[in-house]
Amino acid sequence: MKEEMISRILRTLQREKAFYFFTSIGNYTGESAASFKEFMDKINEVNVKSLEFHLYRGDFEKWIAETLEDQELAREIGKLRGKNYSGAILKEHIYNTVVERYSQLSKTF
Amino acid sequence: MKFKNNTVALDSTDLRILNALQENARQTYTAIGKSLGIAHSTVYDRIKRMERHGIIKEYTTVIDAEKAGAKNIIAIMTIFTDPKESDKVAEKLCEAPQILEVYTSLSEELLIIAKVVAENQESLHEFIASSVAPLPGVLRIRTSMITKKFKETRFSIVNNPKELTFIKEKSNK
Numbered sequence: 001m002k003e004e005m006i007s008r009i010l011r012t013l014q015r016e017k018a019f020y021f022f023t024s025i026g027n028y029t030g031e032s033a034a035s036f037k038e039f040m041d042k043i044n045e046v047n048v049k050s051l052e053f054h055l056y057r058g059d060f061e062k063w064i065a066e067t068l069e070d071q072e073l074a075r076e077i078g079k080l081r082g083k084n085y086s087g088a089i090l091k092e093h094i095y096n097t098v099v100e101r102y103s104q105l106s107k108t109f
Numbered sequence: 110m111k112f113k114n115n116t117v118a119l120d121s122t123d124l125r126i127l128n129a130l131q132e133n134a135r136q137t138y139t140a141i142g143k144s145l146g147i148a149h150s151t152v153y154d155r156i157k158r159m160e161r162h163g164i165i166k167e168y169t170t171v172i173d174a175e176k177a178g179a180k181n182i183i184a185i186m187t188i189f190t191d192p193k194e195s196d197k198v199a200e201k202l203c204e205a206p207q208i209l210e211v212y213t214s215l216s217e218e219l220l221i222i223a224k225v226v227a228e229n230q231e232s233l234h235e236f237i238a239s240s241v242a243p244l245p246g247v248l249r250i251r252t253s254m255i256t257k258k259f260k261e262t263r264f265s266i267v268n269n270p271k272e273l274t275f276i277k278e279k280s281n282k
Contacts, residue, residue: 020242025234026184026252028242 188221194246
């Protein structure tokens with residue numbers, strides 16, 4: 001992957017492009033992530049209900065693909081949806097998937 | 110109608126006229142005068158004065174959206190904000206056509222309470238996620254969707270006449 005592309009994926013976004021964590025329709029937790037790194041950190045901080053809410057709606061995939069522009073990670077996150085994980089197990093799988101991709105990108109970069 | 114400390118004092122005739130208008134704003138001056146036992150010219154003068162002073166703000170139409178076939182959902186958002194940014198958040202919310210009412214409230218924290226309308230749950234969420242949560246100063250949001258309406262009454266002279274005896278004179282600026 002080209003350095004230019006990696007640096008684009010790892011960039012810090014404008015506030016309005018950030019990912020806003022909700023626990024259900026209209027219920028915003030107050031947590032947001034405006035970069036790949038921040039998104040990775042927030043996975044461990046937010047209520048697991050929020051992770052369940054967004055994963056099964058496809059929100060993570062959409063934001064990662066369309067805003068972060070990382071198609072590879074979007075695909076990997078999408079695969080987790082079919083596994084029907086929940087609670088701490090789900091958190092762990094999402095976190096591991098994102099961390100793995102982050103170290104891959106950081107190494108290349 | 111008398112002025113006192115930058116307020117307009119309404120007498121019982123004014124209040125009775127307002128009450129009559131709130132019951133039916135389309136009735137004629139003559140009909141109001143007849144029902145209140147006063148001359149239609151008095152009704153006309155009082156109404157014109159109250160319009161000039163901004164006590165009567167507008168004459169509008171109340172539509173039953175359900176009967177009109179609208180299937181929208183209504184929700185109440187409670188927005189917890191940074192006190193320094195609260196007014197700006199409230200003003201920004203007022204600009205959105207989806208927002209029907211906006212209030213601020215000071216309880217333990219500074220809150221903004223807003224009534225919002227949306228086509229469905231998804232568009233409600235999309236609006237809050239893309240237009241409300243990103244506003245600087247928004248700390249968190251709680252949203253309750255209204256499932257059934259038991260009562261809706263517009264604020265009326267009849268509800269609390271004492272509170273409305275003195276109304277801030279806005280047009281006297």
